[in-house]
Amino acid sequence: MKNKKQSQLTLTYYTKGRNNYWYCDYVYSNSNDYKTGTTKATGWGYDKESTCVSNAINLFKDKYVRYNKYAKKYTRYGLYEDNTISYGIGIGAVLGCIKCFKNVKLVRTYYGKFENNIILYIYE
DSSP states (O other): OTTSOEEEEEEEEEEETTTTEEEEEEEEEOSSOEEEEEEEEOOSSSOHHHHHHHHHHHTTGGGOOBOOTTOGGGOOTTBOTTSOBOSSSOHHHHHHHHTTBTTEEEEEEEEOSSOEEEEEEEEO
8 A cells, every 4th residue: 555645543442430331532643634532332232332433433434445346255244335334233343344445454453451442544
């Protein structure tokens, strides 16, 4: 991916308090832009951990480039045509959906005791 601008998206997700709400702090940075924020997942009946992560990833859906529609290897359950990732499908499925983008590289995943971390490079 030479001669392309590299951006980094860092996602740190965790739960806090007794209410079992999940939060995802995101940091998006490249040479021109820097954005931070937090997404929150609450409710019943779905995986809140993966929901807060997919909500953060979906904020930058316009930067992702998919493989063409004939590349069956790069289609996945939970990934929609507009590059959004469904909520409540599990962290493994969210990471699988990320692999369907040809300009995104999954650099690191860390599963800690109190927080988890995902780092993505986006080549624009």
